[in-house]
Amino acid sequence: MTSFQILYQPRAVIRLLTVCLLLETAYGEDNWINNLLSIDINVSPIDEANKLEVQLTVQNNVKKCMVVEVSIEDNPNITFLSAHATYTACICSLNNYFWDIQISANTVLIGKAEVVTTEDICPDDEDIFPVTSYTTTVSHEILVTT
Missing domain, CATH: 2.60.40.10 (Immunoglobulins)
Structure with missing residues (x-):
């Protein structure tokens, strides 16, 4: 249970969401541009x-x-x-x-x-x-x- 407590900190959540967004955007954009x-x-x-x-x-x-x-x-x-x-x-x-x-x-x-x-x-x-x-x-x- 203590391992999930880090997710209750706003900075950690923002960093996690930013990393997920960057990874998805990079993959999605590359795939989109290569298949016009x-x-x-x-x-x-x-x-x-x-x-x-x-x-x-x-x-x-x-x-x-x-x-x-x-x-x-x-x-x-x-x-x-x-x-x-x-x-x-x-x-x-x-x-x-x-x-x-x-x-x-x-x-x-x-x-x-x-x-x-x-x-x-x-x-x-x-x-x-x-x-x-x-x-x-x-x-x-x-x-x-x-």
Whole structure:
């Protein structure tokens, strides 16, 4: 019973609560920041050899919309058949982005999604997520067919 008497002292209680709050905030914030977006890449062949359709799926994992730039990193083995587009969009749940490419050698395709602060992308009535400088990537190895 005497071991519980220390908890009746106001300073001890405040210190204990402060430590608990700091530990939970640090863990919760790290977990929250590391999981803003999920991205997935799907590569499908087009009728001709070494021509592929790339689909990059970006999913928002928080309850607020955010402005995201979506792109495929430059690679000398990849030729973009339509355009090497970088998309900027307001993502509130899930969006898909597409590119048609042709590869000249075995390569690794890298898709990227980055939260940015571009204004006037999301509608005015949307609650916008404030974090910037968050980037996530996904990669996919592609082999040349003969």
